[in-house]
Amino acid sequence: MSETSVLPDKAALVDLKVACSTCSLRELCLPVGINASEIERLDQLVERRVAVPRGACLYQRGEPFQALFAVKAGFFKTRASSGGREHVTGFQMAGEVLGLDGIGTERHTCDAVALEDSQVCRIEFDQLAELSRRIAPLQRHLHRLIGREVVRDQRVMMLLGTMRAEQRLAAFLLNLSQRFAIRGFSASAMLLRMTREEMGSYLGLKLETVSRCLSKFADDGVLAVHNRDVRILNPQVLEEIVEAATI
Amino acid sequence: MSETSVLPDKAALVDLKVACSTCSLRELCLPVGINASEIERLDQLVERRVAVPRGACLYQRGEPFQALFAVKAGFFKTRASSGGREHVTGFQMAGEVLGLDGIGTERHTCDAVALEDSQVCRIEFDQLAELSRRIAPLQRHLHRLIGREVVRDQRVMMLLGTMRAEQRLAAFLLNLSQRFAIRGFSASAMLLRMTREEMGSYLGLKLETVSRCLSKFADDGVLAVHNRDVRILNPQVLEEIVEAATI
């Protein structure tokens, strides 16, 4: 994985002329309650279907923050690093938003790396902010977008701060499963896009611990695991594991 | 500590007629680059110096999100809970902002509890958002405010995900120290407002572990610890501890 920044390589930009207004991710990216002409204006901000090959960075830590990205297809991880320490802060799939980490400091605070060949839509943040000043529902939508990131992060903090290994992994798998299900994929049969090490980094565990927990879940009949192909056989037991006594 | 919600008990509201424009926390709460008449309009949004007695909740999980709060004086913790699990998600001191957790879902996702008698200014969020639509620098300020919360949370995620006990505690003390220093207090002599248990909850550790680490730091001559009175004798060593090898 070379991890060179893929932007602003305009050659990689493939505009398929699919407007936001007809996009299948519409309800995820667009605010409700805005009218046709407003959608039209929003459409014009969006640089559509930027390709990000597997292993490439969509943006890197320290780069000036300029845009938000909606994942159109593919799978990403975000990775923070400081003082030799590295930590996966999240995984983003189609219909989710990347780049919110840059709003606070005007610079990106983590790298966004494609874990498979992916496509994103790019929205210049200044333009989005400007437009949101004139369209109240868009402003509300933007606030919610950033605010939900705060809530997500706090849930991960709780996971890292109060759960033991098996609980973290169970919670992670259930979360992935739900997110796949929302997108119309199977909630039980998942193809993980990340390595054990990346899972471990996200969950605050070593890769061996992740592997051992997966094996244990498989032994217990809760999962079927074949490398990255993970099937949830008994989601209820996973939920019970999450709810079990805290650390 | 009764922890009853202190709002909307208007009797507790003490308006000292100190406007934002002359407030000592001005640079923390007010955006730069807005003019006098704009400041005036912002002033009018602010409900000043709401008193929150020690142990009371400024807001609670599940309540509709209506306002942001600037801590004027005092000290708070925010506490998330779900399924019997409880986790301190942060500590807020004078000049810092509370309530951002509610933006994402329109409801607060954690409790804000005063750890000592405190005062806050209250800013109705809808009004702030409305005003920010007309004052671009205010909008920018608001975005940064929420965005910085994301960055803060991600730093805590890294702390919880990659550091061992001593490192977490060292990083926590240095962070507190810096925040006190910024406010003109001593960077070395601190009076902690929280219990060992609350520190532990924030850091993903048991209170005994926190206590042991503090004792060890004291033995090593890095700290002087007398209950909640903690003096940093050697910040450099603390920094080295933080930078030391990861888990």
Added chain:
DNA sequence: CGAGGTGTTGAGATTTGTCAACCTACGTGG
């Protein structure tokens, strides 16, 4: 077919949690 990245498993070391005892400081009520 080989190499390297990825994943699994075992044994032992280390860190952290658990439980218990005890100490101290503080606030309350007599």
Added chain:
DNA sequence: CCACGTAGGTTGACAAATCTCAACACCTCG
């Protein structure tokens, strides 16, 4: 004003969880 009760803090011994290191299997991709 003192005594007492309680919450908070410290420390020790031990248990449990997780990490570390190592060996090896597997799979994919040149």
